[in-house]
Each structure stands twice: as structure tokens, then as C-alpha cells.
Amino acid sequence: MQGEFDLIAALAETLAKPADPAEVWIGDDAAIVRPPEGWMLLAADTVVAGVHADLAYTSLDDLGWKAMAASVSDIAAMGGVPGHALVAVTAPAGSDIQLLYSGISAAAETMGCPVVGGDLTSGPELTVTVAVTGSCPGSPVRRSGARPGDRIWVTGTLGASAAGLRRLRSGEARYDAVREPHSSVRAHARPTPRLREGRAARLAGATAMIDVSDGLVADLGHIADESRVGFKLEHVPVHPEATIAEAVGGGEDFALVFCTPPDSDLKEAFAGIAPPIMIGECVPDPGHRSLHGEAVTVPGGWQHSF
Amino acid sequence: MQGEFDLIAALAETLAKPADPAEVWIGDDAAIVRPPEGWMLLAADTVVAGVHADLAYTSLDDLGWKAMAASVSDIAAMGGVPGHALVAVTAPAGSDIQLLYSGISAAAETMGCPVVGGDLTSGPELTVTVAVTGSCPGSPVRRSGARPGDRIWVTGTLGASAAGLRRLRSGEARYDAVREPHSSVRAHARPTPRLREGRAARLAGATAMIDVSDGLVADLGHIADESRVGFKLEHVPVHPEATIAEAVGGGEDFALVFCTPPDSDLKEAFAGIAPPIMIGECVPDPGHRSLHGEAVTVPGGWQHSF
Numbered sequence: 196m197q198g199e200f201d202l203i204a205a206l207a208e209t210l211a212k213p214a215d216p217a218e219v220w221i222g223d224d225a226a227i228v229r230p231p232e233g234w235m236l237l238a239a240d241t242v243v244a245g246v247h248a249d250l251a252y253t254s255l256d257d258l259g260w261k262a263m264a265a266s267v268s269d270i271a272a273m274g275g276v277p278g279h280a281l282v283a284v285t286a287p288a289g290s291d292i293q294l295l296y297s298g299i300s301a302a303a304e305t306m307g308c309p310v311v312g313g314d315l316t317s318g319p320e321l322t323v324t325v326a327v328t329g330s331c332p333g334s335p336v337r338r339s340g341a342r343p344g345d346r347i348w349v350t351g352t353l354g355a356s357a358a359g360l361r362r363l364r365s366g367e368a369r370y371d372a373v374r375e376p377h378s379s380v381r382a383h384a385r386p387t388p389r390l391r392e393g394r395a396a397r398l399a400g401a402t403a404m405i406d407v408s409d410g411l412v413a414d415l416g417h418i419a420d421e422s423r424v425g426f427k428l429e430h431v432p433v434h435p436e437a438t439i440a441e442a443v444g445g446g447e448d449f450a451l452v453f454c455t456p457p458d459s460d461l462k463e464a465f466a467g468i469a470p471p472i473m474i475g476e477c478v479p480d481p482g483h484r485s486l487h488g489e490a491v492t493v494p495g496g497w498q499h500s501f
Numbered sequence: 502m503q504g505e506f507d508l509i510a511a512l513a514e515t516l517a518k519p520a521d522p523a524e525v526w527i528g529d530d531a532a533i534v535r536p537p538e539g540w541m542l543l544a545a546d547t548v549v550a551g552v553h554a555d556l557a558y559t560s561l562d563d564l565g566w567k568a569m570a571a572s573v574s575d576i577a578a579m580g581g582v583p584g585h586a587l588v589a590v591t592a593p594a595g596s597d598i599q600l601l602y603s604g605i606s607a608a609a610e611t612m613g614c615p616v617v618g619g620d621l622t623s624g625p626e627l628t629v630t631v632a633v634t635g636s637c638p639g640s641p642v643r644r645s646g647a648r649p650g651d652r653i654w655v656t657g658t659l660g661a662s663a664a665g666l667r668r669l670r671s672g673e674a675r676y677d678a679v680r681e682p683h684s685s686v687r688a689h690a691r692p693t694p695r696l697r698e699g700r701a702a703r704l705a706g707a708t709a710m711i712d713v714s715d716g717l718v719a720d721l722g723h724i725a726d727e728s729r730v731g732f733k734l735e736h737v738p739v740h741p742e743a744t745i746a747e748a749v750g751g752g753e754d755f756a757l758v759f760c761t762p763p764d765s766d767l768k769e770a771f772a773g774i775a776p777p778i779m780i781g782e783c784v785p786d787p788g789h790r791s792l793h794g795e796a797v798t799v800p801g802g803w804q805h806s807f
Contacts, residue, residue: 219643222727224578224711225544227641230536237617238531239587239632243624272530281545283589283630311543318549320625324589326545326632335533337525405530421528500623501508501598 203315206296211309226311231278231330238269244321252363252370255291256298257384262323263302265408268388268449270329272406274336274397277308277390278328285318295323306388333397336453341403341422343479345454348471350392353411354437357445359383362436379436386449391468396453399464404453410444412491415452416484425483428475443486509621512602517615532617537584537636544575544635550627558669558676561597562604563690568629569608571714574694574755576635578712580642580703583614583696584634591624601629612694639703642759647709647728649785651760654777656698659717660743663751665689668742685742692755697774702759705770710759716750718797721758722790731789734781749792
């Protein structure tokens with residue numbers, strides 16, 4: 196057993212320090228940072244062990260990584276750049292907090308979003324909330340700007356995260372596959388926010404954007420709701436290890452879905468990045484939501500109940 | 502039972518809307534706000550039912566209020582002004598989420614810190630994390646600037662929160678006393694961050710400041726540790742319903758403790774606010790920590806164990 200203050204001091208040693216000597220990160224009542232230029236973005240997501248992640252197939256460092264990824268992905272989905280993270284952890288006694296923070300710290304470094312503060316409390320279930328700031332030099336891409344005729348794009352194949360969890364549970368895949376960059380196990384355990392793709396979509400004039408956290412049909416449904424358009428999907432790209440159902444309904448892929456006017460040229464903005472894949476188009480009738488010509492249920496995807 | 506998206510939409514209706522039409526609060530992947538001027542402050546705190554609050558004596562709206570107060574108090578303790586809040590709630594099915602948010606919303610309005618986003622997830626225990634931004638036009642007041650000879654001040658009497666909980670538990674007080682502005686029950690159920698006092702202390706040249714969240718001796722101990730000074734306390738002001746032990750060791754009062762050079766004049770900065778109370782002075786020996794001439798144990802106060 197370790198006291199809260201000693202543990203926080205030990206964790207602070209493993210996290211990045213500010214390059215700017217005038218900034219103060221962990222260790223005071225609040226962190227002191229320079230505010231971003233342009234628009235400021237703010238988002239928070241919570242990951243609860245046993246609800247969002249099965250600890251039988253997710254190590255605590257992966258859980259920490261996923262919590263960071265979920266929040267940073269919200270910044271990606273606006274076309275923004277991450278700023279700083281606050282991490283609040285509630286954990287039962289005996290939890291390997293340092294393993295959890297090693298994943299948080301690795302994610303913070305990879306995603307360019309240093310942890311500048313947070314909280315650590317005891318409680319019955321491991322719960323990680325990450326709040327992030329971000330910035331956007333131009334107008335952030337909202338969900339509400341899609342127009343009939345806009346093309347709909349995704350940043351890559353879908354269904355990998357759901358496939359990875361299924362394959363781990365069935366024994367078809369081993370956790371070791373986390374080391375293979377394109378494996379579904381890696382997509383499940385160490386999902387990557389699409390920060391470069393989000394910025395490229397914004398620069399290419401995207402009219403609406405969202406990240407796939409609840410499933411393609413559900414999340415594109417949010418764009419359709421907010422933009423008052425329908426959608427026709429024709430070419431959903433499926434991860435090689437996933438089923439079509441996982442590609443359409445599986446969440447937590449953190450791929451981005453976005454819309455652009457029909458005459459947009461995406462080549463320049465996406466130079467040096469994997470090109471996005473066109474999956475369909477927006478239609479005037481908000482009630483029309485189809486895949487391969489058949490109506491899809493909306494809202495789909497996964498919701499919490501209260 | 503209600504689905505997550507419907508409930509979020511209903512909650513969003515009860516929360517404040519942005520006055521600036523270019524800002525986007527709840528309803529997209531991330532909130533879009535104007536960044537603050539001067540320094541930006543960032544803090545987060547978590548309140549767990551059964552750990553930080555006994556639901557037998559705390560209604561859910563009070564729990565929401567306390568979660569907001571804990572984070573906003575961190576901004577007060579830097580001498581800052583609150584900006585925006587992100588609220589992440591994990592709740593068991595059947596929780597009265599709307600009652601919880603009514604307290605969050607009331608606190609947000611009272612404290613000038615609107616809720617612009619967050620998350621709502623299901624989980625086994627009610628857990629509320631509030632992350633806040635703040636700003637500071639001048640230098641924020643850290644814990645590390647106290648010098649030997651500095652006077653030590655508190656913004657009011659201490660021990661009220663601990664006394665309120667004790668009196669509720671013993672049946673000595675009824676919850677109805679929450680309506681009396683100076684009652685210990687109100688201090689326990691609806692604590693107030695000392696925002697005006699924090700700014701006044703900064704303007705008066707405070708060298709170090711912290712809020713009393715873990716207990717006076719423990720929190721002043723953080724100032725002493727960071728500033729490498731000791732302290733002699735002589736005149737700790739006790740709330741009329743509290744014991745001296747509650748005033749010295751009780752947390753969650755959210756009173757501020759701060760230090761000023763011996764020649765500081767606090768009158769102008771505190772004009773129109775209850776004057777702070779001098780409780781002692783900083784001494785050169787970091788090992789000297791005394792109350793009424795007797796050594797006090799440091800670190801005291803309450804810590805989580807892991």
C-alpha cells in the first residue's frame with residue numbers, strides 16, 4: 196500500500212516536464228500553461244474497467260492509452276491540434292497505478308498531448324477520465340455542415356477494434372499481435388487518434404466530421420441529424436480481420452468520417468498521408484439512410500442506459 | 502430507463518448556452534470556446550459517492566455542487582478566474598442524473614464556470630469528475646513562494662465542513678440547516694470556492710496560497726514543503742459549530758490559506774470582502790511546524806491509499 200501524495204510524486208517523475216520554464220504542470224493547485232491561439236477545443240471521456248474494456252483482454256497500460264485516445268480523438272474529429280491533458284483516476288486499493296500511467300504517458304508522448312494535472316482517488320472500480328484541451332487555427336469542423344451531394348469519406352478500413360476484441364475472446368488471436376502495426380488486436384488495445392487526417396480533412400474543406408466511437412452508422416447518423424441530410428453508403432472498407440457487421444456497427448475504431456463538397460480536391464491536403472476512402476454521399480431526404488441500397492437502423496451503435 | 506443520447510439532450514437543455522454565437526458548447530465532438538487571455542489554469546477533481554460523500558447525508562444535487570466546488574476552488578487557490586467546466590459522470594442504472602446535474606448547473610451559474618461538455622457513462626459507483634479551465638491576468642499564486650517572516654492568513658473560520666458532517670451523522674443538526682447561510686451543514690453540503698478572496702490575495706501580493714481541502718495543517722504543510730519554510734500558528738479561527746480538531750484537521754472547507762510579506766497592506770485588495778484572519782507566520786526552519794507552541798504532525802490530513 197502506498198499513500199496518495201507519495202504515489203503522485205512518483206507518477207509525476209514518469210511524466211513529461213514543461214519545456215517552457217514559466218509553465219507549471221503537476222504539483223500545484225492548478226497547472227499554469229500558455230493559452231492556445233485561434234479557437235480552443237475542450238473534450239472529456241471516461242473509460243470504466245468492465246464497461247468499456249474487459250480487463251481479461253486489456254492490460255492496464257492499454258486501458259490508460261485508450262482513455263487518452265478517446266479524448267484526443269475528439270480533438271482530431273474537429274480538425275484540431277491537442278494541447279494538454281488532465282487525467283483523473285479512481286482505482287481500487289492494490290491497482291497497478293504505475294502500469295496504468297505508463298500507458299497514459301506513452302499515449303501522451305505519441306499523441307503530443309502532455310498530462311499537466313489531474314486527480315487520483317480510491318474507489319470500487321477502475322475509472323479513468325481524460326479531459327483535453329486543443330486548438331484550431333481555422334474554423335473547427337462541426338457535425339452540422341454537411342449538404343446534400345457532399346461526398347462521404349472515411350480515413351481507413353473499419354471494424355478493426357471490434358474484430359480484435361472478438362479474436363482475443365475466441366482465442367483466434369493472441370495478445371502478442373499487439374506488436375503488429377496493422378493487426379486488429381493492436382487496433383483494439385492501442386487505437387490511434389487520426390490527428391493528421393483530421394487536420395487534412397479540415398484543410399481540404401470538410402463540411403462535417405466525427406470520429407467512429409459508437410459505430411459508423413450511429414456516428415454518421417449524428418452528422419445526418421445535425422446537418423439534416425440523409426446518406427447513401429456504397430463502399431464501406433472492411434479491415435481484413437473484420438466482418439461487414441463489425442465495420443458498420445463496431446465502435447472505438449477512432450477512424451474519422453467526414454463530408455466534402457462534390458468538387459473538393461483532397462490530394463494536396465492528404466499528401467504524405469494514406470488517402471481517405473469515399474464510402475457514399477449525402478442526400479436531401481434526412482429519412483434516407485442506406486447501405487448498399489438497404490435501409491440501415493438509426494440510431495444504431497452502443498449506448499449506456501440509465 | 503433512458504438511453505444515453507436522449508438523456509444528454511435533456512441535460513443539455515438544463516445547462517447554460519453560450520452568449521457568443523461563435524462558441525459551441527455541448528453537442529459536438531469537442532466544445533469550441535475562445536481561449537483566455539493571460540495565463541491559462543487547468544485543474545480536475547473527482548468525487549466518488551461513498552468515498553468523498555456519504556449519500557445518507559448528501560443529496561445528489563449537493564454531490565454535483567461539491568464536485569464543481571472542488572475544481573473551481575483550485576482556480577481560486579491560484580488567484581484565478583474560472584473559465585469553463587467539463588463534467589464526466591459515471592453512474593449506476595437508476596441514478597437520478599437530472600438531480601445530480603441540477604446541482605452541477607446551480608454551481609456552474611453561482612461560480613461563473615459554465616459546463617461546456619463532458620461524458621456520461623454507466624458504471625458501478627457514482628463518480629463525478631470535473632475538469633476546469635481558468636485564467637489569470639497576472640502571475641498565478643503558487644505554493645512555493647512563501648519566505649521566512651511572511652504572515653499566514655486564512656479567509657475565514659475553519660472546520661465548518663467537518664462539523665456539518667458530524668452534526669448530521671449524530672442527529673444534532675437536520676439537513677434543513679443547509680438553508681442557513683453560515684451553518685456548518687451548508688458548509689458541508691454546498692461549499693463555496695473563495696474566488697473573490699483568492700483574487701484579492703493575489704492582488705495584495707500573496708507569496709503562496711492553497712485551498713483547505715485536506716485540512717489546514719496538511720495543506721499549509723504543502724506550502725511549507727514547496728517553499729522550504731516552517732510555520733508557527735497562534736490564532737486558528739474555529740467555526741462556531743466546530744471543534745479545534747476539526748478546524749486544524751478537517752478538509753473540504755475550501756477556505757484559502759495564503760502568505761504575504763510582513764509589510765503588505767491587505768486593506769485595499771480586500772475592500773468589500775470579509776477581511777482575512779492572520780493565523781501565524783513562516784519561520785526559517787522547515788522542520789518547525791507548530792500550533793500554540795506545540796509541534797503538529799505533518800503530513801496530516803486525509804490521503805487515499807493504493
